Structure formats: C-alpha cells, structure tokens
Amino acid sequence: MSTSTASPAPAAPPRTYSRWASLAVLCAGTLMTILDGNIVTVAMPAIQGDLGFSAPGLAWVVNAYLIPFGGLLLLVGRLGDLIGRKLMFTAGLAVFTAASVLCGVANDQGVLIAARAVQGVGGAMTSAVVLGMVVTLFPEGREQARAIAVFSAVGAAGGALGTFLGGALTQTLGWHWIFLINLPIGVVALVAAVRVLAPDLPDSGTGSGRGADHPGAALITGALMLTVYVIVGTGQRSQVHTLLLSALALALFVAFTLRQARAARPLLRLGLFRSRLLSGANAVQILMIATMYGFQFIGALYLQRVLGYGELATGLAFLPVPVAIGVLMLGLSARVVGRFGAYRVLLSGLVLITAGMALLSRAPVGGVYVRDVLPPMLLLAVGFAAAMPALTGLAMSGAREEDAGLASGLFNTTQVVGGSLGLAALSVLASSRTDGLLAEGTGVVPATAEGYQSAFRVAAVIAAGALGLAALMLGTRRQERRN
DSSP, rough: OOOOSSSSHHHHHHHHHHHHHHHHHHHHHHHHHHHHHHHHHHHHHHHHHHTTOOOOHHHHHHHHHHHHHHHHHHHHHHHHHHOOOOHHHHHHHHHHHHHHHHHHHOOOOOHHHHHHHHOOOOOOOHHHHHHHHHHHOSSSSSHHHHHHHHHHHHHHHHHHHHHHHHHHHHHHHHHTHHHHTTHHHHHHHHHHHHHHHHHOOTTTTTTTTTTHHHHHHHHHHHHHHHHHHHHHHHHHHHHHHHHHHHHHHHHHHHHHHHHHOOOOOOOGGOOOOOGGHHHHHHHHHHHHHHEEEEEEEEEEHHHHHOOOOOHHHHHHTTTTHHHHHHHHIIIIIHHHHHOOHHHHHHHHHHHHHHHHHHHHHOOOTOIIIIIIHHHHHHHHHHHHHHHHHHHHHHHHSOGGGGGGGHHHHHHHHHHHHHHHHHHHHHHHHHHHHHHHHHHTTTTHHHHHHHHHHHHHHHHHHHHHHHHHHHHHHSHHHHHHHHO
C-alpha cells in the first residue's frame, strides 16, 4: 500500500483508471449475487408448481441460499485476509456461477435446494471481501464516498433488476432461466476480475498471524440452519420434536459463544458487543430486515395469488420500490443524515416502514394496485432508504477503528439472519392461517388473502419493535463516541 513513492506523475492516470475499472468488476460481482436474491421471489409460484414444493417448504428455495451465506460471512472474510481478497473474490465468483448452472438444470427439490446452498457459499465468498476491497481501492474520503455511493446504488439497482428480470424470464422462458442468466454475467465478471483486479497479498498484520476459527464457523452455521428449519417446520412436527430441535439450536449457539469466549483466535470477538451502538444497531437490523424480506416475499405472492398478476406484471408492480430506494439513497440520504443526524433519520424511516406494513395488512381480496398496494410500497421504500444508511452509520460509529472490518462482517451477517428468519416465520404464519381458514370452509382466494394480511400485521408489529428498540438503545451516540 505504501511501497511506491517515486515518479507519481506518470503512474497516476493508469492507476486511476484501474481503480475505477476494479470498482466496476466488484460491482458486477455484487450485482450478480443481489440479482439472484431478488430474482427468485417472483418465480416462486412457478417453481412450486413445477417441482411440487409445499408452502412452507418453498421458503427453503430462499433460505437454502441465505443461511450458508449469512453463516459463512465472518469466516470467509477472515480467510480473505489470510489468502488474499482477490483470490477469495474470484473463487467465490466461480463457485457461484457453477452453482447457478446446477440450479438452472435442477429437476427436483433436493437438487435445487442443494445447489442453492452452494450458491450461498459462493455468494458469501464474494460479498465478504468486496467492501474491504472498495475501501482499500479508495482510501481518500471524497473518492471513497463516491465509490461507496456507486456501490450502494448498484445494490439497489440489483433489487430492481432482479424483480423485473425474474418476472420477465419466468413468463417468457421459464423459471430455470432466472439462474442460467448468471452464467454469462459470472463468466464475464470472473475473466474481468482476473485481468483487472490487482493481485493482493494476505494481510500480514491481522490475517496470516491470527488464523480463522473453523469450528466456530461450523457451530454458528449449524445453529442458524437448525433455527430456520425449526421455524419453517412449525405445525408440521410434534411439539416434542420441535422442542428438541429448538434445544439443539440453542445448544449450538451457546457452544459458539463459549468457543468465542475461550478461543485464542475467535471468529467473532465478544468484546465487540460491549458497544451499545453496535449491538443495538445489529438487533434493530434483524427486525427491520425481517420486515422487508417478508414484505418482498409475501407481497409478490399476494399480487400473483390474490390479485391474479402474472410474473412479468408482478415484476413491474415491484419496480417502484427498489428504484425509489436507489434514487433516494444515492441522491438524498447522505445529505439528510448530515443535516438531521442518523438517529432521527433512522427513527423517521422506521415509522414509515411500520406505517407501510400496517397499510399493506389491509390489502383486500379485490384490491386495486394503485390504491391498495402502491402507496404502502412507496412508504416502505422511502422508510428503508432513510433507515438503512442511518443504521449502517450508527453501527460503524460504535466500532473502534481496529474492529471496523469485523463490525462490517457482523453487520452483513445479521442482515442475512434477519432476512432468513423473517422470511421463514412470516411465510409459515401466512400458510398456517390460510390452512386454518380453508379447513373452516373459506374460499381459496379469501383464505389466502387473510393469511397474507395476518403476516403483514405481524410484520408491522416487528417493525414497531425495531422502532422501539432503536429509540431505547441508539439514543446514546454522543456518550459512546467519546470512548
């Protein structure tokens, strides 16, 4: 990083070009993983009809990706320090692309879920090191802010593109193509990464001397997987079976905590949680992301199964949300946070998210998109665009400089945990309510609509919980910043 001080003038232009070209490659890899996370949602009914998934089991098409992704982020982030971030990023692209092809040719539930899990591993390998690479490429404040803004906008664009492409590809070519589309993107990104990204050496300061906690990663990944499995299977097993599985998941979490407390080289240093801001922000994020993931998954099903939308129409109906989030994040969020403070902006955003979910819970059987769906969608979009950057700033301000990388990995992990747990819990709630109404003789569409409304009501309560938690835990920013 600080080895070349001679002849800076002739070296500056090519170095500037390579940095922005490298950012483009990193954004392309990120776009592919974000695209995949959103592109699946609209295709869910088609996948269910073709492969015969049950309603709760359908959530595993998403959870099989999210759980290894979230469980491995801390480990592969540390491995990136050990073996080099470029190597980790390119290997992740290769794994993700190959797994996408397996998803695209899957003809039964087991193959698809297994391939989605491998996709999650590849996604973790790329995502865990990207932000660190961006910050390293752009160390100066102004350029770094621009680079992160571009990176964040690409993330929002991936959401918009994923929802739209999911509908378009599923309706025109079939659901298999939502995965096969990753093949050309992945190959191009992989070739570009090998050629454009500068080779990096393992970090001699913190990486090669400290190692990675493989047993800790196995414990936390197993605990997360088992927790979601318990939630998804609620109502399908005996209470004794559910309690035993829950106890085993809790035991894995406890074992992970004890491992981190005693290990010489822990995967997650527990002292990090002494920061009230960092702990509070991660807890708030779990609840907020659970709400937003539930909205995205159940909202798409509502449009298709209650309002009768096709896949393409569903993608178009969702398009205003990620577009609004991207525009607001890129154009306004930094200025609003700078003027009013992250704490106030976060609370305002959570109020809008809660209001949006409450309105969405009233979406009727014969709903009209412009009247019943679009207004709460826009409230959710504006709320998330305000809350997410503010929450990220609060979380990172609660970490010391030497813990910034670990804090970033933890924040990414809790984001995935919140999404997977929220998706599992709300989808099970919706399906169990629908099944109960069907057993009472209610029609299919009204029962389905009431199931989704119940899930939206619970999501509104979860969002209100995030608001209350933020108000209680994140209002001491000034005091903690002095430490």
